[in-house]
Amino acid sequence: MVITRTSRGHHRASAGRRRVAVGSLLACLLIASAPAASQTPIQELDAIIAVVNDDVVVRSELDTEIDLILPQMQKAGTPPPPRPQLEKQVLDRLILKRLQAQRARDLGIQVEEATLNEALTNIAQRNGLSLEELQATLEAGGIRFADFREDTRSQIVTSRLQNQEVVNKIQITDQEIDRFLERESSRLIEREQVRLQHILIALPENATPAQVQAAEAKAARLVARLRGGEDFAKVAAAESDGRNALQGGDLGWFEMGAVPSLVSELAFTMAEGDISDPLSSPSGYHIIKLNEIKAATPADVVQTNARHILVRTNELVSDDDAKRRLEQLRMRIVGGEDFATLARSNSDDTGSALKGGDLGWVNPGDTVPDFEEAMNALPPNGVSEPFQSPFGWHIVQVIERRNQDKEGEFMRIKAREALQRRKAEEATEEWLRQLRDEAYVEIRLDEDAQQ
Template sequence: MFLTTANCQLTTLLIALLILSPAVLSQPGSESLDAIIAVVNDDVVVRSELNKEINLVLPQLRQQGTAEPPRAQLEKQVLDRLILKRLQRQRAKELGIEIDDATLNEAVMNIAKRNNLSIEDLQRTLEAGGIRFADFRDDTRSQILTNRLQSQEVVSKIRVTEPEIDRFLAKEAGRLVEREQVRLQHILLALPDNPTPEQLKTVETKANRLVAELRRGADFSEMAVRESEGRNALEGGDLGWFEMGAVPALVGDLATTLAAGEVSNPLRNPSGFHIIKLREIKGAAPKNVSQTKARHILIRTNELVSDEDAKRRLLQLRGRIVSGEDFATLARAHSDDTGSALKGGDLGWVSPGDTVPDFEQAMAALAPNAVSEPVKTPFGWHLVQVLERRSQDTSVDLLRLKAREALQRRKGEEAIEEWLRQLRDEAYVELRLEAE
């Protein structure tokens, strides 16, 4: 079955570049040196690739407030990431997964739009920060390729049962509430300017100890009065209520993911280590969900069936459907999705997030009874037909849908980690970095 809730996410590099000075990216060792530093199956990683990847990583570390590790340690960590990228690229090639220029151009354009930039402004911003636009495009193409590969190899196989949803809702239904406002509490353990490694270690150790005490039941307000160096310490660290759009950037993700009463891990930025508690949430469970009743015909690509072959076959089938032949009959005879083919291609009622983004976008653009042009997804090529639409006014059903999505994401992250470990374990990898 091709249904999944995986959402492709592109690089966050641009956000870091927009707030950093160009000097941040001026790093030693950026000259192009093509010594081989790793062998990965029948391929190699060269020094210039490592330097390029380090230049992409450094702005993200600074934007997160993370101290740059020693160069040797950074190179080792980045090389590990490069090896995993190379292994995934090799696997994608085996499966015939490619990212064409049209898909890449659309992704880059969307990144620019989200940051209120033109393509030209995006290119100037990147190059002012020492990042070649071609390198940025290569990194974006790599991320899209990885997302498609992981979706096909791992995420599409994740299944969530009804009892799992019941258990999730019993414990974590509060996480699914549509948040309008959050009330936050805060403890700051300050750092001096240019702290020494010993000072960093001392304050970090204390922050971890306080979090452990809070999670064992210590009163946050009392601890804030006693330990916090923030401006709101005497108010028990209470920062008050925030509209979701006004939450401070440092804790933006926490405001959407912490449950009411939950305490975060310590967060570090230049001012020190921060401990956040999400004290209360204002909002309500969403009530309306738009559902689409749809059917499809899938042609999978493989060593014998190319993209052009699959697209040509679907165009022929579309012509027959438009001329009056029955969609269901053709789906039973031609669709490679055996589960839905037996039902004439019927997918039932589909909710937002149930399908991969390319399929959902094509389905959303169709009028009832219209038949799409061939649509490419990680699973192959599809013809899609929308039969009808409805709006479901039931918070219970939508909460269950959101619980299913949350469980699929959680399971997907765990499954991807295991899949990557297996991919690495089964590969031939020879490291030559230390031998240089």
């Protein structure tokens, strides 16, 4: 049994243990009260394999998650590791998902059914299927559509949570963009994106010299095996402690400026297929493979002329109040009333309210992600439904769009996007680590295996 705990997590854990104890006692009472001659078969209780703050993860959840992951690994051509290693990897993922779900619940983050249905429809369309065909395909592959639906809901909640807690708080200054372009503009155009694979040999906090030496030696052995021709994805799935191990260590595509700091220099010099030497960081030893390279293809910059109305929340104005007020304003605008007039008298963004809510020409990356996403989804003259950003609640109208073929402006936008992604990747990793460190986590996977 593995337990991690902080003082804050201990209080939550006590509630979790009481909940488990009461559940166990109730099960015993139910069994004891059953007639001895009853022919009703006794169902095996779902084993608890982890306690996460005041919640638990049970064996059936682990099995369901593995059933979802195995087809993904098969599609990616990644052989699964032995079952015990696979269960450990998947349980670690479930614990992080549970912690994020708990945090999202505390913050009141939810996914509307309409949003979930739209996401599922988009997934089906990207695969050239209708929603009904997607369901049939999943079921034929042994995946319950209800499980896939809830997994999609969880991913949307997690994305919203990370945007709220991490991404929307990231600030990129003009000075940072200038420095970035001075250092990396020419190389950014020459090599725009790289696809990386990753293996992590993790070290515990305050690792002993013996633990460091053992991790370094293991990393060196893995590098030798990989350079000797072993499949990176297979080795990653079996040996890596990283979050992407079950995807064969695939980290996906990175803009050059968004490559994690640890390998930002190597990403410019490694050739396709190269395997790095072991790289040391506080979290352990890392092995990187540069899988693919994409050259840049500059394109026109799409600018949006938009205007908005902002309602901020405070002690007197709740989220529901702000949303309801904006819904009423939107109905008046759709009914023919002038957006600019309503913005002047109702918007809490005093800077733009004086101009009828006009934001001028907006470049990609100029606004926070929540605002940009809502704006980009609109056609010209379209008015959004109320949506929330770190500044409050908005409705936005797109007046028109234009393409700007400006190389300098294009480069600044690419630089901003790269810096945003780099900071977001590093900040999210740190945020997840803090979330785990502040939680009470008790792992009982070994006990379940012994039973």
